[in-house]
Structure formats: C-alpha cells, structure tokens
Amino acid sequence: MDRARRKKLVQAYKLALPPMGIFAxxxxxxxxxxxDQSNHVxxxxxxxxxxxxxxxxRNRALMDDWRMHGETAFAFEVLETIDERPEPxxxxxGELERRLAIWRTQLPTGSPASYL
Structure with missing residues (x-):
C-alpha cells in the first residue's frame, strides 16, 4: 500500500465516529x-x-455471579448500533436514550432478570 493511500485511510479512521449503540x-x-447504552460500544x-x-x-450482583459462574458463563453482545448521520x-x-428505553421495556430495571 502506498503512503498516500495509507495516510488517507488513517485520516478517515480518525474522523469516523466510534460505534454507538445498545449492549448487553x-x-x-x-x-x-x-x-445499557454507550457512545463507544x-x-x-x-x-x-x-x-x-x-x-x-461496580455492579455487585453481576460481579458476584461472575465469581460464581466464571467468565465462560457470560456473553457480551451488541444489540443495536446507531449509524452515523449526515445531519451535523x-x-x-437522545437517540441512544430512546432506543435504550425500548430495550428496557422488554427487560425492565428492577426485574429479577435484570442486573439493574
């Protein structure tokens, strides 16, 4: 790969937004x-x-379960991402919060199936 192309790719990478979305x-x-949500999933x-x-x-219940069941008992998943928009x-x-609220209707905070 020539230097000019490499420089162009590096610049594009630096200007790109990190992947944002909902994770579990x-x-x-x-x-x-x-x-939960993150601006860098x-x-x-x-x-x-x-x-x-x-x-x-910091989540004691999650930490306790990790100690009890071990790393192999957990999956880290990206549930949904938000694509970069042309509007500056x-x-x-706000979009992350809206989408998180939708996901939390399926798994409400404080329910036995939630760590929150």
Missing part, C-alpha cells in the same frame, strides 16, 4: 442481563470485561 452482558446460566464492553476479570466491577446537529445521545 448476558449470564448464560441464569439468563440475567445488564442492558466496543470500548465499553472491553471496560466491563476488564473490570469483571479484575474483580472491580443529530442528537445521538
């Missing part, structure tokens, strides 16, 4: 889930996984 951490043994899922591995996750004033935060 699913306990495959109990079916319990943590559903990949980074957020990596952070959750790292905190769980280190034993420092598009409200990504």
């Amino acid at each position: 951490i699913r306990n495959l043994v109990t079916g319990r889930m943590l559903i 990949t980074g957020t899922l990596n952070r959750h996984r790292t905190e769980l591995k280190l034993g420092t996750h 004033d598009f409200d990504y935060r």
